Amino acid sequence: MAIRHGKSRRKASGGRYKACRKGRAFELGREPTYTKLGEIKAKIIDGRSGIKKVALLSCNEANVFDGKKYHKVKIQTILENPANRNFIRRNIITKGAVIQTELGKAKVTSRPGREGTINAVLVK
Numbered sequence: 001m002a003i004r005h006g007k008s009r010r011k012a013s014g015g016r017y018k019a020c021r022k023g024r025a026f027e028l029g030r031e032p033t034y035t036k037l038g039e040i041k042a043k044i045i046d047g048r049s050g051i052k053k054v055a056l057l058s059c060n061e062a063n064v065f066d067g068k069k070y071h072k073v074k075i076q077t078i079l080e081n082p083a084n085r086n087f088i089r090r091n092i093i094t095k096g097a098v099i100q101t102e103l104g105k106a107k108v109t110s111r112p113g114r115e116g117t118i119n120a121v122l123v124k
Contacts, residue, residue: 005028006024035056035058036058036091036092037077038059038091041056041058053116054116059075059118060075062118064103064106064120065120075093078093078097081097098123104123106121
């Protein structure tokens with residue numbers, strides 16, 4: 001079944017709205033991109049009006065900011081993920097996840113499934 005980001009067909013009370021039209025192609029969503037820990041793999045997604053998006057499928061490097069400059073370092077493991085506690089076991093990286101790197105613990109500040117990179121800030 002398709003993922004739809006259009007207006008809901010039901011009211012807050014549970015009643016139905018009268019449909020003024022059917023669903024449109026621009027209201028379609030897509031499955032979430034669960035970025036895993038592993039060799040770098042990405043896929044290019046065609047957006048509307050010729051825009052290209054990069055979805056990161058797996059990655060083992062992060063751009064970590066230490067307060068002065070960025071360092072490209074290897075990710076060793078995922079320590080915490082406030083989005084879902086089961087993501088830690090499955091090694092899924094999302095925004096807000098705490099990762100263990102060669103420099104220490106870092107918090108992910110980018111959205112890897114949308115932006116195509118993993119940016120993080122060191123946690124003291």
